[in-house]
Amino acid sequence: xVPTLIGRIQTRLFLLxxxxxxxxxxxxxxxxxxxxxxxxxYVTGLLVLVAVGVxxxxxxxxxxxxxxxxxxxxxxxxxxxxxxxxxxLLLYFLLRSGAVGFIDPIPAAAFWTHFTVxxxxxxxxxxxxxxxxxxxxxxxxxxxx
Amino acid sequence: MVASAGIPMYDIPFLTVGGGIGSFVTVxxxxxxxxxxxxxxxxxNIDHPWQTYEFxxxxxxxxxxxxIRSDSSSRPDNLWGFPSYALEEAWKDKNPAYLWxxxxxxxxxxxxxxxAGTVFENLEREAKRINYWDMLVKGQVRMVRKRAGGxxxxxxxxxxxxxxxxxxxxxxxxxxIAVGYPGLKFLPDLQEFRTKYSDYQHVVNAYEPHEQxxxxxxxxxxxxxxxxxxxxASRVLQRLFDDRKKxxxxxxxxxxxxxxxxxxxxxxxxxxxxxxxxxxxxxxNYPKSVxxxxxxxxxxxxxxxxxxxxxxxxxxxxxPYRRHWxxxxxxxxxxxxxxxxxxxxxxxxxxxxxxxxxxVRSNDGIIREPVADYxxxxxxxxxxxxxxxxxxxxxxxxxxxxxxxxxxxxxRHFEVKGTANGDGALYASGSATLGGYFPGVDTFxxxxxxxxxxxxxxxxxxFVKKMGPLRSTAQWFKWAFNSPV
Numbered sequence: 001x002v003p004t005l006i007g008r009i010q011t012r013l014f015l016l017x018x019x020x021x022x023x024x025x026x027x028x029x030x031x032x033x034x035x036x037x038x039x040x041x042y043v044t045g046l047l048v049l050v051a052v053g054v055x056x057x058x059x060x061x062x063x064x065x066x067x068x069x070x071x072x073x074x075x076x077x078x079x080x081x082x083x084x085x086x087x088x089l090l091l092y093f094l095l096r097s098g099a100v101g102f103i104d105p106i107p108a109a110a111f112w113t114h115f116t117v118x119x120x121x122x123x124x125x126x127x128x129x130x131x132x133x134x135x136x137x138x139x140x141x142x143x144x145x
Numbered sequence: 146m147v148a149s150a151g152i153p154m155y156d157i158p159f160l161t162v163g164g165g166i167g168s169f170v171t172v173x174x175x176x177x178x179x180x181x182x183x184x185x186x187x188x189x190n191i192d193h194p195w196q197t198y199e200f201x202x203x204x205x206x207x208x209x210x211x212x213i214r215s216d217s218s219s220r221p222d223n224l225w226g227f228p229s230y231a232l233e234e235a236w237k238d239k240n241p242a243y244l245w246x247x248x249x250x251x252x253x254x255x256x257x258x259x260x261a262g263t264v265f266e267n268l269e270r271e272a273k274r275i276n277y278w279d280m281l282v283k284g285q286v287r288m289v290r291k292r293a294g295g296x297x298x299x300x301x302x303x304x305x306x307x308x309x310x311x312x313x314x315x316x317x318x319x320x321x322i323a324v325g326y327p328g329l330k331f332l333p334d335l336q337e338f339r340t341k342y343s344d345y346q347h348v349v350n351a352y353e354p355h356e357q358x359x360x361x362x363x364x365x366x367x368x369x370x371x372x373x374x375x376x377x378a379s380r381v382l383q384r385l386f387d388d389r390k391k392x393x394x395x396x397x398x399x400x401x402x403x404x405x406x407x408x409x410x411x412x413x414x415x416x417x418x419x420x421x422x423x424x425x426x427x428x429x430n431y432p433k434s435v436x437x438x439x440x441x442x443x444x445x446x447x448x449x450x451x452x453x454x455x456x457x458x459x460x461x462x463x464x465p466y467r468r469h470w471x472x473x474x475x476x477x478x479x480x481x482x483x484x485x486x487x488x489x490x491x492x493x494x495x496x497x498x499x500x501x502x503x504x505v506r507s508n509d510g511i512i513r514e515p516v517a518d519y520x521x522x523x524x525x526x527x528x529x530x531x532x533x534x535x536x537x538x539x540x541x542x543x544x545x546x547x548x549x550x551x552x553x554x555x556x557r558h559f560e561v562k563g564t565a566n567g568d569g570a571l572y573a574s575g576s577a578t579l580g581g582y583f584p585g586v587d588t589f590x591x592x593x594x595x596x597x598x599x600x601x602x603x604x605x606x607x608f609v610k611k612m613g614p615l616r617s618t619a620q621w622f623k624w625a626f627n628s629p630v
Binding site for chain 2: 003067068072073076077081138140142
């Protein structure tokens with residue numbers, strides 16, 4: 001998919017709300033290093049998704065700006081995966097510093113397992129399977145609506 | 146009037162003219178949306194949709210085993226583009242390196258592109274699956290005309306002996322025209338040479354069969370002049386370099402670029418394309434975002450002169466940067482057998498010993514007169530649309546007109562502007578519509594984008610139901626298991 005700005009944002013939010021939620025529900029019972037009850041983990045996991053969505057709008061503005069330096073105005077597949085590094089680091093440090101007060105502190109292992117599995121799943125879906133139900137999505141720069 | 150003339154007439158709601166890949170992807174879409182074969186016909190003078198494409202790719206040095214210049218997820222046999230060609234070839238060849246290339250393109254690797262053979266084999270599978278040949282009617286279309294009372298008449302000459310009359314007529318509510326490139330076009334100086342000397346052997350177009358050039362070069366050392374800076378020039382060069390290496394030949398190559406690119410070029414930091422050694426580099430025919438990203442969204446809003454300017458800005462002949470080609474050219478420059486020059490050719494003459502001398506004038510005033518055994522014109526297929534009789538007739542009689550780039554003006558949903566008739570509609574897709582609200586028309590994915598717009602427009606008009614996520618998913622499984630639509 002070669003995105004437009006509004007398409008990027010919509011795709012991110014849509015995938016978080018679908019793939020992100022399903023993967024969170026599946027992965028939370030088995031993330032390492034946690035002692036809290038499962039219901040609390042679910043709340044934390046879903047709040048992390050919300051944070052990825054909200055922060056992501058700013059990230060997408062940055063990606064869109066950087067994309068303007070590319071003649072093709074494309075966003076190579078690899079970028080879509082590797083951006084998990086800066087996004088994950090920023091979110092992790094925000095959580096550690098207590099800047100996002102409504103999310104309980106999460107152990108590093110639990111955060112990174114959850115975050116990486118969600119991210120990779122979303123990336124995989126965006127790079128193919130998404131086109132199966134939504135035949136117009138890739139021609140509209142990633143707009144879902 | 147038609148009936149009284151004794152010409153047989155058939156009623157078919159949807160007719161597509163052409164029978165190449167443009168027609169194929171359109172009927173493929175409509176079959177998957179749910180239109181039965183009885184409602185559609187394809188009028189064509191070829192037997193299978195990839196026939197012309199395969200002829201042209203083979204002439205321009207891409208046999209089935211070679212890779213075409215097309216994205217992995219642009220699959221004319223699969224409207225979802227999933228699984229992509231790379232996934233399929235990786236699975237069949239048991240070669241995960243393709244996936245690594247796909248992941249790292251275009252940054253650490255060249256773009257991954259499919260083999261021509263992969264494309265043709267899959268088209269054949271899909272054509273069988275949708276019963277393509279039940280819809281095919283062989284014949285030459287003479288004209289498409291508006292009919293009093295709505296819709297269109299299409300006049301067809303069937304092959305000799307196939308029908309009792311010399312002409313047959315189809316009456317349809319919808320007609321789609323996808324006849325491809327109107328014809329080969331030669332550079333004027335080369336056309337002049339061919340006419341003057343009646344020599345069609347030594348000055349050739351890369352899209353014509355021209356094996357004689359390569360065969361001659363195997364028999365004795367020779368010189369070839371290449372004209373043009375696009376993908377076809379790259380292909381022909383590769384063949385010459387490959388043969389040189391494989392058979393130990395001493396072929397000399399003189400490559401004339403009318404526009405010689407020396408580096409990154411463009412008016413602004415945000416619109417600069419890479420280039421060098423004469424070439425402008427770009428992965429595919431158009432910048433990638435024309436098929437779905439920013440450029441597609443921008444162009445969709447532009448009219449008239451603004452649109453033409455945008456086309457000009459992203460246009461220009463280009464070729465992909467491929468590491469293998471770069472190595473071959475470097476070796477050629479260092480070995481003194483590949484010479485790339487800027488220049489315009491005033492004329493070509495025949496020398497006394499039957500060779501070809503080109504009179505080349507470069508921008509810095511230098512005149513060169515290289516002598517060669519062969520000249521290969523790799524400048525493309527861009528003939529005027531009026532050279533095709535159907536378009537000429539539409540422009541003259543049916544209200545169609547030209548777009549800012551000189552080709553057929555179509556709506557965003559590919560209806561030919563000015564040709565609406567009652568409840569009927571006339572659509573066109575492919576190279577004839579370049580210059581419209583969507584730029585990538587003469588590409589696999591572009592034809593599919595057009596097909597989707599057309600299918601959705603037909604849904605708005607009640608001809609078929611618009612395909613939503615559920616039907617799409619169910620149909621994808623049918624595609625995956627190769628079961629009928």
